[in-house]
Amino acid sequence: MDLSDPRDRSRWLEHLAGLVAGRKVICGLAPLAALTELVELLARAGAEKPLLLYTSRGAGPVPDEGDAFLLQVETPRYETLSDEVRDQERLLRSASPEVLEALDRYDPAREALRMVGPFASTDPVDGRPVVGGRERAWAALEDKIVVDEIWDAVGYPRSRRRIVDVSSLADLVDASRRLDEGPGVVWVADAREGMNGGGEFTRWVATPDDLTAAVEFFRPHCDRVRVMPFLDGVPCSIHGIVLPDGTAALRPLELAIMRDSHRRFLYGGQGTTWDPPRADRAQMRELVRRTGEHLRDRVGYRGGFGIDGVMTADGFRPTELNPRYSGGLVTLGHVLDAGLFQLLQLNLAAGRDPGVTVAELEAWALPALDLARTAQPKAIVQSRLVEDRTTIPATWDGRRLRPDDMGELEVLVAPTPSGTFAKVDADGLLGPRERVGPLNAALLRLLDEELGAGIGPVEAAPDLRHDPPSVVPRSEDQQRQHHDGDVRDDLADADLLGTEPAPG
Numbered sequence: 001m002d003l004s005d006p007r008d009r010s011r012w013l014e015h016l017a018g019l020v021a022g023r024k025v026i027c028g029l030a031p032l033a034a035l036t037e038l039v040e041l042l043a044r045a046g047a048e049k050p051l052l053l054y055t056s057r058g059a060g061p062v063p064d065e066g067d068a069f070l071l072q073v074e075t076p077r078y079e080t081l082s083d084e085v086r087d088q089e090r091l092l093r094s095a096s097p098e099v100l101e102a103l104d105r106y107d108p109a110r111e112a113l114r115m116v117g118p119f120a121s122t123d124p125v126d127g128r129p130v131v132g133g134r135e136r137a138w139a140a141l142e143d144k145i146v147v148d149e150i151w152d153a154v155g156y157p158r159s160r161r162r163i164v165d166v167s168s169l170a171d172l173v174d175a176s177r178r179l180d181e182g183p184g185v186v187w188v189a190d191a192r193e194g195m196n197g198g199g200e201f202t203r204w205v206a207t208p209d210d211l212t213a214a215v216e217f218f219r220p221h222c223d224r225v226r227v228m229p230f231l232d233g234v235p236c237s238i239h240g241i242v243l244p245d246g247t248a249a250l251r252p253l254e255l256a257i258m259r260d261s262h263r264r265f266l267y268g269g270q271g272t273t274w275d276p277p278r279a280d281r282a283q284m285r286e287l288v289r290r291t292g293e294h295l296r297d298r299v300g301y302r303g304g305f306g307i308d309g310v311m312t313a314d315g316f317r318p319t320e321l322n323p324r325y326s327g328g329l330v331t332l333g334h335v336l337d338a339g340l341f342q343l344l345q346l347n348l349a350a351g352r353d354p355g356v357t358v359a360e361l362e363a364w365a366l367p368a369l370d371l372a373r374t375a376q377p378k379a380i381v382q383s384r385l386v387e388d389r390t391t392i393p394a395t396w397d398g399r400r401l402r403p404d405d406m407g408e409l410e411v412l413v414a415p416t417p418s419g420t421f422a423k424v425d426a427d428g429l430l431g432p433r434e435r436v437g438p439l440n441a442a443l444l445r446l447l448d449e450e451l452g453a454g455i456g457p458v459e460a461a462p463d464l465r466h467d468p469p470s471v472v473p474r475s476e477d478q479q480r481q482h483h484d485g486d487v488r489d490d491l492a493d494a495d496l497l498g499t500e501p502a503p504g
Helices: 006-017 032-045 081-093 097-106 136-142 148-154 169-179 208-218 278-299 327-335 338-349 358-371 436-451 476-497
Strands: 025-030 051-054 069-072 113-115 162-165 185-189 202-205 224-229 234-243 246-249 253-260 265-271 303-312 315-322 378-381 390-396 401-403 409-416 419-424 458-460
Touching: 006 032, 006 338, 025 032, 025 081, 032 051, 032 338, 051 097, 069 097, 136 278, 136 315, 148 278, 162 169, 169 185, 169 208, 169 224, 185 208, 202 208, 234 278, 234 327, 234 338, 234 358, 246 278, 246 358, 253 327, 253 436, 265 327, 265 436, 278 303, 278 315, 303 327, 303 338, 327 338, 327 358, 378 436, 390 436, 401 436, 409 436, 419 436, 436 458
Parallel strands: 025 051, 025 113, 051 069
Antiparallel strands: 162 224, 185 202, 185 224, 234 246, 234 253, 234 303, 253 265, 253 458, 265 378, 303 315, 378 419, 390 401, 390 409, 409 419
16 A cells, blocks of 8 residues: 555555544643544445534634534643643543433434543543543553563663652752752652643752752652752654554654743743754664563553653654654644544544555655644643633744734634633745744743733754754763663663664
8 A cells, every 4th residue: 555645545544443433522721722623534434424422612613613613622721731631531430410411312322432642541431432542551651650660671771760759858959969960950750640741840950949959849749759960952853653564664753842040931832943963863763662562562552652752962752652642643634634644543542454564654754754844832820811812913933932913823722620821833934954943942931021920031942963062071970870861771771772773
């Protein structure tokens, strides 16, 4: 099958569509705008008119009421995005009598598919089969405390780290002192309270005041933290798809993670306009292949996953695993064919034959992803900046995103249950090797200037793999402390690469 041929893609779509063709589908929970492409996909796949359970309007276009039945589900206000995501399972399985009545009116025989988001479990809901979620054993591997054992199992170099009980101040201080290579250390929480992301349970600790604040924050929320050196360089990710005949490895993405003067991390959007060196790209793709096969052997994994990390001066160092259909896969699907990519994930997660091999998928996806680049700056703000969806016309001058009634860009801003979401559709705005990070920083500054977001000055991380690294020199004691770890990293690099990697 040649997926670059539209006729073969059409036949593949017909095969994948067998999962939903002719069936009723109940979708959500999600902001309504986040379901628009899904409604188009279901129509394309021949499903019946779906019922959408939505939490808010969201940013971007929403489905036409003639294409879907709409039912808004009331949700509480959340303090963080992590709280909002964690509550999805409860809302799915503890629906109000009004929601249950609406579901039974739509699907009295209880035969409809419940199509849920990637954070939900695969357990049936109200007797209806679930698609789109993930098995509990898969979700458990997203815990930042356990992920390093995966890098060790697949033989990939990682940063040094220590797992420390948050009740022991002495151990936290000792780990931070020993692991600090100059710019401080990073603490990240375990998953005691459930999934956490978006940097909300991550702290950059470089001063005694930082340490005190981090202890006060983490103790009510987790039992243990992972302490590791602060990694400078471009935040990025690499994604794979576990298929029956192996793991397809895709191309890297830049993650637009900002820093501010208070050493906070502010998570933004993603883009594919940035490219790491070819040898690094090949190494990242090999990591994906090894990780995918490890996940298959360990928990019977199927479908897409992502590995986040930093392209440091010494190469890519992974920091977390996202065993789900992550935001990076959504971004890549946006470039290729969002519908096909999502249908592929749904089929794989459901244990259905995907109708494609690794070689066929990579032969189509990699050239297409390298040819058509995307930049998707986004912002998540915990305060409510607007009460209704707002559009701000703007112009990008290469440094600043400024309001401009004649501008070609639109900044979309919308309220969410946990604050405010903003985005810019910047496809075609950035050229090859231009990074999405500076554009995302400009988006945050615009929200400050126009809506009083109170974010403050931010900056994108530097690219140290192309520019000379600007790090604080180690003392002689630090050099001795880290010698053994550096040797292990060098050995791991040699084992992973063996001979010079083939071009990605």
